[in-house]
Structure formats: C-alpha cells, structure tokens
Amino acid sequence: MRGKIVVAAVLVMGFLGSLKAAGGAAETKSEGKPLYRVEGNKVDPDTLAGWKTWRALACERCHGARQEGMVGPSLIESLKVLTKEQFKETLLNGRPERGMPGFANSQTVTENIDNLYAYLKGRSDGKIPPGRLEELK
Amino acid sequence: MRAKFKWPLALMALAAPGLAVANAELAKLQKDPKQWVMPAGNFYNWRYSELKQINKDNVKNLRVAWTFSTGVLRGHEGGPLVIGDTLYLHTPFPNKVFAISLDDYSIKWKYEPKQDPSVIPVMCCDTVNRGLAYAEGKIFLQQADTTLVALDAKTGKVIWKAVNGNPKIGETNTNAPHVFKDKVFTGISGGEFGVRGFMAAYDINTGKLVWKCYSTGPDDEMCFDPDKTMTWTNGKMAPVGKDSSLKTWQGDQWKIGGGTTWGWYSYDPELNLMYYGSGNPSTWNPSQRPGDNKWSMTIFARDVDTGKAKWVYQMTPHDEWDYDGVNEMILADITVKGKKRKALVHFDRNGFAYTLDRVTGELLVAEKYDPKVNWATHVDMKTGRPQVVAKYATSKHTSPDRGPDINVKGICPAALGSKDQQPAAFNPKNGLFYVPTNHVCMDYEPFKVEYVAGQPYVGATLSMYPAPDSHGGMGNFIIWDADKGKIVASKPEKFSVWSGALVTAGDVAFYGTLDGYIKAVDTKDLKELWKFKTPSGIIGNITTWEYKGKQYIGVLSGIGGWAGIGLAAGLEKDTDGLGAVGGYKELARYTDLGGVLTVFSLP
Numbered sequence: 083m084r085g086k087i088v089v090a091a092v093l094v095m096g097f098l099g100s101l102k103a104a105g106g107a108a109e110t111k112s113e114g115k116p117l118y119r120v121e122g123n124k125v126d127p128d129t130l131a132g133w134k135t136w137r138a139l140a141c142e143r144c145h146g147a148r149q150e151g152m153v154g155p156s157l158i159e160s161l162k163v164l165t166k167e168q169f170k171e172t173l174l175n176g177r178p179e180r181g182m183p184g185f186a187n188s189q190t191v192t193e194n195i196d197n198l199y200a201y202l203k204g205r206s207d208g209k210i211p212p213g214r215l216e217e218l219k
Numbered sequence: 220m221r222a223k224f225k226w227p228l229a230l231m232a233l234a235a236p237g238l239a240v241a242n243a244e245l246a247k248l249q250k251d252p253k254q255w256v257m258p259a260g261n262f263y264n265w266r267y268s269e270l271k272q273i274n275k276d277n278v279k280n281l282r283v284a285w286t287f288s289t290g291v292l293r294g295h296e297g298g299p300l301v302i303g304d305t306l307y308l309h310t311p312f313p314n315k316v317f318a319i320s321l322d323d324y325s326i327k328w329k330y331e332p333k334q335d336p337s338v339i340p341v342m343c344c345d346t347v348n349r350g351l352a353y354a355e356g357k358i359f360l361q362q363a364d365t366t367l368v369a370l371d372a373k374t375g376k377v378i379w380k381a382v383n384g385n386p387k388i389g390e391t392n393t394n395a396p397h398v399f400k401d402k403v404f405t406g407i408s409g410g411e412f413g414v415r416g417f418m419a420a421y422d423i424n425t426g427k428l429v430w431k432c433y434s435t436g437p438d439d440e441m442c443f444d445p446d447k448t449m450t451w452t453n454g455k456m457a458p459v460g461k462d463s464s465l466k467t468w469q470g471d472q473w474k475i476g477g478g479t480t481w482g483w484y485s486y487d488p489e490l491n492l493m494y495y496g497s498g499n500p501s502t503w504n505p506s507q508r509p510g511d512n513k514w515s516m517t518i519f520a521r522d523v524d525t526g527k528a529k530w531v532y533q534m535t536p537h538d539e540w541d542y543d544g545v546n547e548m549i550l551a552d553i554t555v556k557g558k559k560r561k562a563l564v565h566f567d568r569n570g571f572a573y574t575l576d577r578v579t580g581e582l583l584v585a586e587k588y589d590p591k592v593n594w595a596t597h598v599d600m601k602t603g604r605p606q607v608v609a610k611y612a613t614s615k616h617t618s619p620d621r622g623p624d625i626n627v628k629g630i631c632p633a634a635l636g637s638k639d640q641q642p643a644a645f646n647p648k649n650g651l652f653y654v655p656t657n658h659v660c661m662d663y664e665p666f667k668v669e670y671v672a673g674q675p676y677v678g679a680t681l682s683m684y685p686a687p688d689s690h691g692g693m694g695n696f697i698i699w700d701a702d703k704g705k706i707v708a709s710k711p712e713k714f715s716v717w718s719g720a721l722v723t724a725g726d727v728a729f730y731g732t733l734d735g736y737i738k739a740v741d742t743k744d745l746k747e748l749w750k751f752k753t754p755s756g757i758i759g760n761i762t763t764w765e766y767k768g769k770q771y772i773g774v775l776s777g778i779g780g781w782a783g784i785g786l787a788a789g790l791e792k793d794t795d796g797l798g799a800v801g802g803y804k805e806l807a808r809y810t811d812l813g814g815v816l817t818v819f820s821l822p
Contacts, residue, residue, distance in 0.1 A: 139675055140675030143677075183674070214664075
C-alpha cells in the first residue's frame, strides 16, 4: 500500500544518482545504491539484518519497540539530526553518563552497524513500518 | 471447615527454650506490632499486623496524617521500616535512604550513594529498589550497582560495604536485603543478561561473605549434597542425585543460565532454614536451551548457616514464558487435607499457587489462582510437573511446530505472571491468604540471540493485554484457601494489583492500585470500606505501625516497575517495555511519575 510510493522514489533516485532528493530516503550506501529498499513490511536483506540486530540487542528496552523513546531518546528524532558517523560513534562508545552502553564489543553490532543504521534511518524517515519485517526478494 | 490457625500469634518457635537466635533483637522486635522491622513484618513473610485501632468499622474515617516526597521519579516498590521513633525510607536509583523522625517528620539523616549511571541500562524493568533491612542498630541498603551497604541507623554513616556482583556482566540488584540470625541475605538480578543466579549471606557486623550458593551448575557450587538434598519425585521425596543441574543444560549453558534471586526471602528459626525462589532461565528463547534448566524456577530451602540445600522443587521446568519463580514463600502453620502442617505457600508467576510442607519439601497442593490460566491444564501431583498445553508452547523442544520467529498467541498468564513480586499477606485469624493479582495474557514470539557479557540476552518480543472474555480489567484482589486450593473471594480491578497487601487484626486488608488508590477491604468478603487517591500509581507495599498511641498506615506511591514501565519510561506502544505496555496504555490517563510516601491515621 504505502510502501509502493517509496519504491518509486527509490527508483527515481537510482536514475538521479547521488542527487539529494527530499524525503530522507535519498541517503545512499557508498556504492550509490539506495540506503534501504522497502515494500510494506518487506525490506532488503541488509536492512532486515539491521532490524534483527536491533531486536537481538533488545534496544527496545531503552528506546521503545517503535524507536520513539523511553528512558533513552527517540531514535526517530535522533536519526534526523545525527550524521552516520555520529550514530556509529555513539553506538560503539556509548554515552555512559546518560546510561547508553557502548556496543563496540558486540560482534553482532560491529558486523551490522551499517545495516542497523539503514534500518533506523528508514524508521526515522517514516518509510519502514514498526514491528516485524520480512525479506524483500 | 476451613483451616484454623491453632496457636497464638507470638512466634512460638522464637519463644522455644534453648533455641539460639543470634539476632535476638530482630526476633523480639518483630513481635511488637508498633514497629515494622523487616520487609514483610516478620520472618514468615506474613505482612500481618496485630494492631486494631483501625478496624473495619472506622477505617472509613482514615485521613492523611503526613506525607513525604522522595524527590525521585520512576517506580517506587517496597515500603518503609519503622524502628522506635524513626521511619526509614528508600528510593529507586539513585537509592537514597532517609531516616525520618516520627515526632516532627524532620529528616534525621539522608544517605545518597554515588553510583555509576551506566548501571541504569543494565536494569530490567525500571530502576526499582524494594527496600531496606534492619538489625542491631544497622540499616542495610542493597544498591542497584550490587554494593551492599551497612549504615549506622542513628547517623547514616557507612559501617561497611560489600560488592555483591558486577554490573559489567549484567549483574544488578533490585531486591530488599533480609536479615536472618547474624547474616544479611541478598540475591542478584539480571536474568535478561544471562546472569547466573545465586544467594549470598554476609556477616551483619563485618560485611564478610559467609556463603554463596548458585542456582545452576556443579553440585558444590549450588551447595547441594546429591544424597541429602531432596526433591519431590514420583509422589515422594528422594535425593536429587549427582549433577542434578548440569544434566539439564546443553554444554555449559548453565553458566549464563539465569535463575536469578530478586524476590522476598523468608526464614523459619525453628528449622534454621531460609526460603526463596529462583527466576527464569536465560534466554527467553527456550529452543536455545533444551532440558529442564534446573534449578531455575525453583523453590529452595537452605540451611541459614551453611547454605546447604535441604530440599528444592522446580515449578516450571524448561520455562517458555518467563514465569520467574521468585515470588515470596509464606510460612504458615495450617491444616492441609486434614493434617496439621508447617506449610509454605507460594503464588507463582506461572499462575499456580503451591502449598508445600516446608520441613520436608513435599508437594501438597498446586492449583490455579486465576481461572484464566491456560498454558498448563494442571500440575501432576505425582511428578510435580505442570502439564503443558501444546497450543501455548513456544519451544521447539515441547512442540515440533514451534520455535524462533513463531508468534504464539493468547497465553495466560502473561510473562509478568498471575502475580509478580507484589507480596501477598497471610491472615492468622482465619488461615487465609490475601493476594494481589494480575489478569493479563500475552502473545510471545521468541527469536535467536547470542550471548555477549553485559549485553541484553532476551530473545523474545511480547505483547500483553487484559485477559480476554473476562471482566475487562487487568487485575483481581483475591482471598485464597491454601488447603483447598480455591479462590474464596475475588474483587475485580481495572489494572493489575501491583501493590503488596497488608492484613490487620482490625479485620481490614489493604492494597494499592496502579491508578493510585489505596483501598481498604473487609477481610471476610473483600467489600470495599475506604479508598483514597494518592499522588501517583501504587506499586509499593502497605505498611502499618503505631506511634504515641496512634496507628498509622503508610504507602509509597510512584508509578513504574514493569507494570508501569510504559509510563515510567514515557512509552505508549504495544510491545515496548519488554511487551508490558499494550494493556496498560490507559494508565497514563490516571497517573504520572513521582515518589511520595502517604501516611494515614484516624482523626
């Protein structure tokens, strides 16, 4: 339903290369591919791995199942402000004074940090729905 | 007809001649109804008071005598202690302690520990603390960061500190410490971080570790004697045998196997045994841990001096629903099936109320204390095992069509149990139990997780909601007959009853509600006699004491904990707070954060 429009946007993006379009989904991976692909509750395999990382580390304990904040801040809002580098830095080193642990010693996180970023960016952009996701074949 | 309590309330055991009780002071003080010297009022976890100035006829006249703000948000569990002319009060993280004068309500002293805030994300289900312990002029505080502290009750000065665990590997504390004899007992939290549960005893005078016994692992580390530690086996007690825990785990999973110990503990001085329960096995994805996962979900009876396990009983083998077994063990001498018994009564998270012989560990009664409980048909009285309904299994080891990423719907009770830690009360006047309960069901979807020290090791997504096809509410306050295994009376509540109950000789039972009311009901039929809206939701326990001829009732309000985590943490979506929010969304209409002690008396 909703997801279809996003895909259209993403396709357009493919044509326009690295031109920044409005709406956030414009962010790309390094090789010029879109950051994430989404149709309904189906996402590309990398983004799915990002969601699984989110789930495995029980991030919802502080940020809420819908990333809208709890004892920790809303990631929907944070990801509108943080650069990818800032995001990675925060995730790996934590913010101990604010109660955010560092995840540098989690292999799941280090291997999937770009995937997790893609997933959360998609949530922040309002393109990826909350809750369970499946693989977009 | 019903089990009658046959002897006077004075703790006969303590009065028995020739019985050496190291901490005679505490044994004596708990017999004085004017004071409230331990979390449940006595060693037996009764939450009962002989005071009767406030009774069922005049309770309607209760009014606020004084109030005190803790200055802390988040969930306020537990309740104050009252020793002589001083009330001692704790708070959630940062775990402040106040000594308050009962004469002029001034703060005699205040203690605020410095704790590393990085402990906060390592705490499961809000930053609660369930209260203090007292003995021989010392107040004991169990901090969140696992530091156990003895304070001078007169000055608040630190006498000693002991480090009970390591937050870096997920170990934290939320439980109240308990003093039995010359030792202070504390457990550990962190079942959601793969913490291996244990019970530890420290010397009250020095803080030196006396013994430490684990819930899982090799026999010696659990303080088990394979030939002498007994368990209910085919209708009788038999030795647990060698490696009773190791045999029920794959490889060395027991090292990160949970079985934490964050509940309330009790003690029988005559038997020299202390009793407590262990929590869920880690992870919440049962397919990852084949076997019974012993001794998670277990009632332990241990020798107070050595920690040696006399008997054990596992309630939920191979847990698939997070039904921690940590709820309090109430020690009551009642008639069960026509025979006088030194009983232990326990309302488990799994929805069954158990009556055991606390001397031998024999299973006597196990019945549902909420008719909606559906994950098991019954407990087989010969094996002691619950008979799991395949439809509600979440583990592939129980049902081949189940496992990771399969959402199982309509399981009752929810993970927070038919009752969580909120303690019940025993009424020695009629031999019955007064139980605050949850009436909540869940959908449970496990998924595969890997263990990393100090990081969450949960592995399930939950949604919770009020029990379907019922009164629409999420709780009941009930009277339970532990001999018959039957509900005598039940009072429906809109929200879970997440507050510890109190019964008094004035024939009144008290409890608090999540939307912030303290209520008084008739012990005979639960008829509501009085209620008062406190400043926030109540997840604390009701306490009573007498000072200068007046009886007081005290309650901490301050929404939070698992039930209120949606509020405590500013959530409002269905599977947040480990899934505990869905059914509690509406709470936000009634209450907000903030800790306040409200104290009532008659005019």
